[in-house]
Amino acid sequence: MEQPLPTAAAEAAAGGGDGDGEAYRIRPLELADISRGFLGLLNQLSPSPPLTEDAFRARFEELAALGADHLVLVAEDAATGRLAAAGAVLVERKFIRRCGRVGHVEDVVVDAAARGRGLGERVVRRLVEHARGRGCYKVILNCTPELTGFYAKCGFVEKNVQMGLYF
Numbered sequence: 001m002e003q004p005l006p007t008a009a010a011e012a013a014a015g016g017g018d019g020d021g022e023a024y025r026i027r028p029l030e031l032a033d034i035s036r037g038f039l040g041l042l043n044q045l046s047p048s049p050p051l052t053e054d055a056f057r058a059r060f061e062e063l064a065a066l067g068a069d070h071l072v073l074v075a076e077d078a079a080t081g082r083l084a085a086a087g088a089v090l091v092e093r094k095f096i097r098r099c100g101r102v103g104h105v106e107d108v109v110v111d112a113a114a115r116g117r118g119l120g121e122r123v124v125r126r127l128v129e130h131a132r133g134r135g136c137y138k139v140i141l142n143c144t145p146e147l148t149g150f151y152a153k154c155g156f157v158e159k160n161v162q163m164g165l166y167f
């Protein structure tokens with residue numbers, strides 16, 4: 001039987017599945033989410049060629065091996081079972097700051113039809129809580145200038161600049 005990423009238990013302990021009768025249930029990514037619209041969601045973030053089921057499974061298992069240091073959350077529409085949002089957080093383990101940990105929020109996306117209802121903020125706040133629960137002293141992310149207002153609503157402040165080198 002298919003299992004969710006092993007991060008599920010840690011995530012649940014840190015505030016876990018909503019289970020409160022809300023329209024969207026936020027939970028860790030599962031293998032079966034490939035047929036619940038997960039890839040279509042990611043495509044709204046960054047258009048890319050279709051991923052095969054084998055490639056998805058291989059990456060899912062790779063991430064599962066990282067345990068609670070890598071969490072992908074999705075928001076499932078309780079009425080339809082389709083995914084309406086997703087986001088990820090990666091816990092970096094440092095030597096500095098007394099071997100401190102830093103959370104990196106990545107790949108946050110809400111389906112175009114579900115935007116503007118607070119779902120994006122809910123997902124980000126849950127990712128942040130996971131990082132806090134893993135002992136991170138800060139959470140950081142990169143975004144375009146147009147999105148700073150959204151992340152400010154999620155509690156983030158602008159700090160430094162992003163630089164990139166693409167291959």
Ligand SMILES: CC(=O)SCCNC(=O)CCNC(=O)[C@H](O)C(C)(C)COP(=O)(O)OP(=O)(O)OC[C@H]1O[C@@H](n2cnc3c(N)ncnc32)[C@H](O)[C@@H]1OP(=O)(O)O
Nearest residue numbers: 106107108109110115116117118119120121141149150153
């Ligand atoms: C680290 C990264 O992943 S960066 C990539 C982010 N993802 C994308 O750009 C993909 C395309 N965009 C989306 O998926 C969505 O528009 C998101 C994720 C940016 C926002 O999701 P939504 O569910 O629509 O946002 P949500 O409804 O939770 O908004 C929360 C608050 O932020 C505000 N907000 C939302 N988007 C923006 C914006 N672009 N600029 C300023 N404020 C915004 C909302 O008005 C709301 O404020 P309120 O509480 O005063 O009403």
